[in-house]
Amino acid sequence: MALVGCGGFIGSHLLKAILERTSWRVFGVDLDSYRIQEHLANDRFEFLCADLNERSVVERLAQFPVVVNLAAICTPSRYMAEAATVIRSNYDHPARLADACAKSGSWLIHFSTSEIYGKTAADSGLLDEDSSEITFGPVTASRWSYATAKLLTERYLMGLDGLRWTVVRPFNFVGPYMDFMPGVDGEGIPRVLANFSSALVRGDALKLVNGGAAKRSFTSVHDAVDFMFRLFETGAAAEGQAFNVGNPDNELTIAELASRMRVIFAKIKGVDESLVPQPIVVDGEEYYGKGYEDSLRRMPSVTKAEKILGFRATTPLDVVLEESLRWFVDHYQVVVNPMVAE
Numbered sequence: 606m607a608l609v610g611c612g613g614f615i616g617s618h619l620l621k622a623i624l625e626r627t628s629w630r631v632f633g634v635d636l637d638s639y640r641i642q643e644h645l646a647n648d649r650f651e652f653l654c655a656d657l658n659e660r661s662v663v664e665r666l667a668q669f670p671v672v673v674n675l676a677a678i679c680t681p682s683r684y685m686a687e688a689a690t691v692i693r694s695n696y697d698h699p700a701r702l703a704d705a706c707a708k709s710g711s712w713l714i715h716f717s718t719s720e721i722y723g724k725t726a727a728d729s730g731l732l733d734e735d736s737s738e739i740t741f742g743p744v745t746a747s748r749w750s751y752a753t754a755k756l757l758t759e760r761y762l763m764g765l766d767g768l769r770w771t772v773v774r775p776f777n778f779v780g781p782y783m784d785f786m787p788g789v790d791g792e793g794i795p796r797v798l799a800n801f802s803s804a805l806v807r808g809d810a811l812k813l814v815n816g817g818a819a820k821r822s823f824t825s826v827h828d829a830v831d832f833m834f835r836l837f838e839t840g841a842a843a844e845g846q847a848f849n850v851g852n853p854d855n856e857l858t859i860a861e862l863a864s865r866m867r868v869i870f871a872k873i874k875g876v877d878e879s880l881v882p883q884p885i886v887v888d889g890e891e892y893y894g895k896g897y898e899d900s901l902r903r904m905p906s907v908t909k910a911e912k913i914l915g916f917r918a919t920t921p922l923d924v925v926l927e928e929s930l931r932w933f934v935d936h937y938q939v940v941v942n943p944m945v946a947e
């Protein structure tokens with residue numbers, strides 16, 4: 606099995622589970638290995654520090670019977686300022702890998718995104734893999750650079766003669782090792798869970814973009830790993846399909862997320878919630894940059910994964926949030942919190 610992006614947030618959890626639960630050998634490619642240090646000496650794991658820019662790497666990956674591609678730039682704060690880089694990472698590289706897999710006969714499992722459903726409205730219903738209509742903002746709204754590149758990749762995979770493919774569309778996976786803490790091991794604005802966790806650890810106010818009315822359904826990364834095992838076990842019957850991977854039971858607004866995270870953080874720290882700063886509202890374009898727009902609701906239909914794979918995500922929201930926040934607090938404990946007394 607080959608894993609592209611084995612050192613990323615999802616990739617590192619998948620790699621760990623594969624090495625623990627199976628006897629498979631894994632060839633992993635990534636530019637970063639900090640999340641997978643514990644596996645580098647494992648005999649069944651070969652790590653190559655590279656990306657899909659290198660032709661020889663693509664050729665080698667396509668020698669494996671199953672290739673999972675998790676590599677992507679997927680941080681919304683980069684979609685505006687670095688649109689061309691984002692498009693290269695999310696279209697050019699995967700298309701190159703797909704070409705090689707079509708030639709070699711490998712099964713390519715490609716991670717796309719729930720963001721391909723576009724600029725969804727607040728009252729939009731369940732997002733269905735094969736029938737939902739898709740609308741994006743204007744071409745000048747570069748927020749959609751990522752989503753349009755990902756959508757083009759899906760269309761390319763579906764149209765490529767001879768390719769055995771499956772597409773996975775993650776709906777806001779969260780858990781340990783998600784993204785980074787700005788100024789510590791990354792720059793810019795990470796996705797909401799990491800950004801809220803960073804602010805809580807620092808004693809800063811959580812920032813609600815445009816009031817925090819947008820809704821998301823957060824999914825445990827452990828459920829996502831279980832989904833992947835169901836996919837591997839199912840094999841051929843899952844080929845030629847795109848699957849939403851999400852947890853419709855875990856939907857809430859970002860403002861509600863902020864208040865839940867404040868409560869959980871106070872519990873972890875053993876302090877009164879009143880000591881945790883109140884959230885503040887920020888304007889989306891001022892915060893992220895010109896061209897930022899948002900999906901107001903992202904609610905997955907999950908019946909296809911249930912029917913074909915017998916899979917449904919089960920981890921409740923509070924369990925996911927507490928695990929993620931506890932991990933963040935422990936992992937970044939070197940950063941002193943000036944507002945909340947121990």
Ligand code: UGA
Pocket residue numbers: 679680681718719720751775776777778795796797798800801812813814815817819820821859899900
């Ligand atoms: C992102 C990526 O673009 C998707 O590719 C990816 O699949 C998806 O995350 C995901 O994790 O599955 P999005 O959900 O918009 O999409 O990413 P976040 O940055 O986590 O934002 C979620 C919501 O929180 C947005 O409404 C955003 O405006 C808001 N937000 C974010 C805040 O209110 N405050 C913050 O500090 C950060």
